[in-house]
Amino acid sequence: MARNSFAAMHCSIARTLAVAGEWWTPLILRDVFLGLRKFDDLTENLGISRNLLTERLTHLVKAGVLERVRYQDRPPRFEYHLTEAGRELVPALMTLMAWGDKWVTPPGGPPAELVHDTCGNHFTPTITCSECGGKVTATTVTPLAGPGAAEGPGTRLLTLGRQAPPDPDPEK
Amino acid sequence: MARNSFAAMHCSIARTLAVAGEWWTPLILRDVFLGLRKFDDLTENLGISRNLLTERLTHLVKAGVLERVRYQDRPPRFEYHLTEAGRELVPALMTLMAWGDKWVTPPGGPPAELVHDTCGNHFTPTITCSECGGKVTATTVTPLAGPGAAEGPGTRLLTLGRQAPPDPDPEK
Numbered sequence: 301m302a303r304n305s306f307a308a309m310h311c312s313i314a315r316t317l318a319v320a321g322e323w324w325t326p327l328i329l330r331d332v333f334l335g336l337r338k339f340d341d342l343t344e345n346l347g348i349s350r351n352l353l354t355e356r357l358t359h360l361v362k363a364g365v366l367e368r369v370r371y372q373d374r375p376p377r378f379e380y381h382l383t384e385a386g387r388e389l390v391p392a393l394m395t396l397m398a399w400g401d402k403w404v405t406p407p408g409g410p411p412a413e414l415v416h417d418t419c420g421n422h423f424t425p426t427i428t429c430s431e432c433g434g435k436v437t438a439t440t441v442t443p444l445a446g447p448g449a450a451e452g453p454g455t456r457l458l459t460l461g462r463q464a465p466p467d468p469d470p471e472k
Numbered sequence: 473m474a475r476n477s478f479a480a481m482h483c484s485i486a487r488t489l490a491v492a493g494e495w496w497t498p499l500i501l502r503d504v505f506l507g508l509r510k511f512d513d514l515t516e517n518l519g520i521s522r523n524l525l526t527e528r529l530t531h532l533v534k535a536g537v538l539e540r541v542r543y544q545d546r547p548p549r550f551e552y553h554l555t556e557a558g559r560e561l562v563p564a565l566m567t568l569m570a571w572g573d574k575w576v577t578p579p580g581g582p583p584a585e586l587v588h589d590t591c592g593n594h595f596t597p598t599i600t601c602s603e604c605g606g607k608v609t610a611t612t613v614t615p616l617a618g619p620g621a622a623e624g625p626g627t628r629l630l631t632l633g634r635q636a637p638p639d640p641d642p643e644k
Contacts, residue, residue, distance in 0.1 A: 311502075313568050400487045403488075408619055426600050429593070436597055440588060
């Protein structure tokens with residue numbers, strides 16, 4: 301229900317959440333990225349019910365984020381691999397991890413560290429501008445209505461302009 | 473229930489989801505970032521029930537992501553502002569938006585465009601390495617166990633090493 305209404309919104313955050321925002325889904329993608337690809341390994345590591353995992357995996361395959369690959373013929377056995385779309389979600393998960401490391405740090409400190417293979421350093425994922433390479437923060441970005449902006453819930457706000465939030469309810 | 477079990481995991485993605493991963497929450501943060509700060513404006517723009525919005529806002533205030541600010545005394549009226557932790561979540565939302573623009577594009581194209589005030593250009597949020605500035609992708613990063621890695625669900629996997637996923641179930 302909620303998934304469908306999110307998917308229908310004219311908002312790419314909502315539409316991403318309709319694919320990857322359900323409870324458990326980011327952790328399933330994390331585990332597949334970390335190398336757990338089999339159903340039984342995923343249930344065991346996550347402590348998720350088999351029904352729920354089946355539901356989530358089916359949705360992710362249908363959405364094109366995971367693919368189900370047969371790795372053995374007799375008996376047939378399958379594992380789950382990230383697709384290109386799935387691989388592109390991984391850095392976004394890393395930014396959530398970095399936020400959690402800083403703001404809701406688990407006991408003992410960050411549970412995971414990331415090494416950038418290209419340069420060999422431990423690093424923090426940093427969100428930067430594709431044009432100038434500078435850091436992107438909430439206070440250095442202005443969102444504008446794009447070509448798909450609509451009047452419906454989702455991006456109606458953008459068509460009003462960020463600098464001019466709506467007046468308080470006139471009925472008050 | 474799920475929220476509590478996620479918060480207890482030794483995983484900074486799970487702990488971030490316990491704060492900001494619930495259904496609707498990223499869209500509430502989006503709207504507050506875009507300048508909608510009042511309860512009635514949020515319910516109207518999101519089409520969310522008042523009970524659910526109250527629950528989500530209370531949780532976000534308690535978690536330190538939003539603060540409730542009195543902007544009028546008689547009668548008392550409140551609005552919601554992003555805290556520093558909340559502002560730091562915004563770029564992560566932008567990476568979800570960019571993924572959605574590309575992989576689940578709404579009809580008509582991207583509903584929003586982002587301008588980087590620092591350089592004045594329309595841009596795509598890009599996830600880069602804090603050390604070398606190079607692009608971070610799923611295939612150029614190696615996750616390692618950090619100081620807070622534990623044997624429990626969440627990061628047990630990291631203690632096994634990414635390059636050596638567990639063998640198939642020996643019972644099979």
